[in-house]
Amino acid sequence: MNGYESPVDFYTRPGQMTSAGAHAAALAALKGVGAVAAAVHGTLLHDAWAQQYDQVLTPERRAQSHTRPAREILDTIMAIDPAPFDIPRPPDKRSIGTCRNFTVLACAALKAQGVPARARCGFGMYFEAGKGIDHWITEYWDGERWVSADFQIDDLQRAALKLDFDLLDKFLSAGETWQRCRAGTADPGKFGIFDESGFWFIAMNLVRDFAALNNMEMLPWDNWGSMPEPEEEMSADGLARFDRLAALTVAADERFGELRALYEDDAGLRVPAQVFNGVRQQMEDVGSA
Numbered sequence: 001m002n003g004y005e006s007p008v009d010f011y012t013r014p015g016q017m018t019s020a021g022a023h024a025a026a027l028a029a030l031k032g033v034g035a036v037a038a039a040v041h042g043t044l045l046h047d048a049w050a051q052q053y054d055q056v057l058t059p060e061r062r063a064q065s066h067t068r069p070a071r072e073i074l075d076t077i078m079a080i081d082p083a084p085f086d087i088p089r090p091p092d093k094r095s096i097g098t099c100r101n102f103t104v105l106a107c108a109a110l111k112a113q114g115v116p117a118r119a120r121c122g123f124g125m126y127f128e129a130g131k132g133i134d135h136w137i138t139e140y141w142d143g144e145r146w147v148s149a150d151f152q153i154d155d156l157q158r159a160a161l162k163l164d165f166d167l168l169d170k171f172l173s174a175g176e177t178w179q180r181c182r183a184g185t186a187d188p189g190k191f192g193i194f195d196e197s198g199f200w201f202i203a204m205n206l207v208r209d210f211a212a213l214n215n216m217e218m219l220p221w222d223n224w225g226s227m228p229e230p231e232e233e234m235s236a237d238g239l240a241r242f243d244r245l246a247a248l249t250v251a252a253d254e255r256f257g258e259l260r261a262l263y264e265d266d267a268g269l270r271v272p273a274q275v276f277n278g279v280r281q282q283m284e285d286v287g288s289a
Helices: 007-012 021-028 033-043 047-053 059-066 070-080 099-112 155-161 174-183 199-212 236-250 256-265
Strands: 044-046 095-097 117-124 132-141 146-149 171-173 191-193 274-277 282-285
Touching: 007 256, 021 070, 021 099, 033 044, 033 099, 044 047, 044 099, 047 095, 047 155, 059 095, 070 095, 070 099, 095 099, 099 117, 099 132, 117 174, 117 199, 132 171, 132 199, 171 174, 174 199, 174 236, 191 199, 199 236, 199 256, 236 256
Parallel strands: 044 095, 132 191
Antiparallel strands: 117 132, 117 171, 132 146, 274 282
C-alpha cells in the first residue's frame, strides 16, 4: 500500500467532516445500516424536496444546507428537537440539507459504529429522464465489499420518482462519468444541474469526489484549486490531468496509495483552509457553516 494504511482502515476513521464530536455515542447506539437510514430520514429534509413535504423554507432554515461538518449538522438537529436520533421528527422539525448532508451524516453514523464508510460525488440517473443530476451517495463496507446506498431517498421520494428498480445501478461517480464522456459513449451536456453541465462541471465533481475519497467531503458548491471555471475550455494538459484523476477515483482501492499521495502532494487538488462558496459567492473557512 506504498506506506499507507488499507482503504478499509482509512474509511473507518472519522475525518474532519464526518466526526460526530459529542454526538458519537448517540450515533453508535443506532446499530446497523437500516437504523442509520431511518435516523437520517427522520432528522434531515432536502431543501429541493421541501414542497413535497408541505414545507415553505425560510432563509434561515435554507441556510442550514451550508453546514459542512457532521458534528455541526447534529448540533442543529438537536437544537431544533433534543429527542434521541432514532425518534423521527416531523418535516418542520428537521434540519435542512442536500444529498451531500444526508451522505455525510450517514457516513458519520456508520463510522461511529466502526463501519467503514465513504462519500461519493457524481451523478444520479434516476431524477430526470436522460440526464445525470449532480448527486452524492454513500458506500459502506459489509465485510467483503463496498455497498452503495442512497440515504436521501425515502419512501415519499421513491414513490414520487417511480423508482421500481435498484437505483444504485443508476448512479455514476464523477470519474466514471468523465471516462464515458471522454470515450464518446456519453454526452457531457447531459450531466450537471439546472442549466449547468459539461466537461467543466464533471471535472468540478471529480475534484470533489477525489477530496471525499481522502475523507474531505465538501459542499456541492465549494470551489477551490484546480477546479475549472464555468464553461471553461480545458487544455490538453488539463484534460490529461482529469483523465488521471478519473482513473484513480474509479480504482480507488487498487490505487489507494497513489490516490492518497497525489492528494497530499498536489495543492491544487487538496482542500485548503478556505474555499469559495459558489452559492454565497464568498470565501469561507472549511470548518465553519
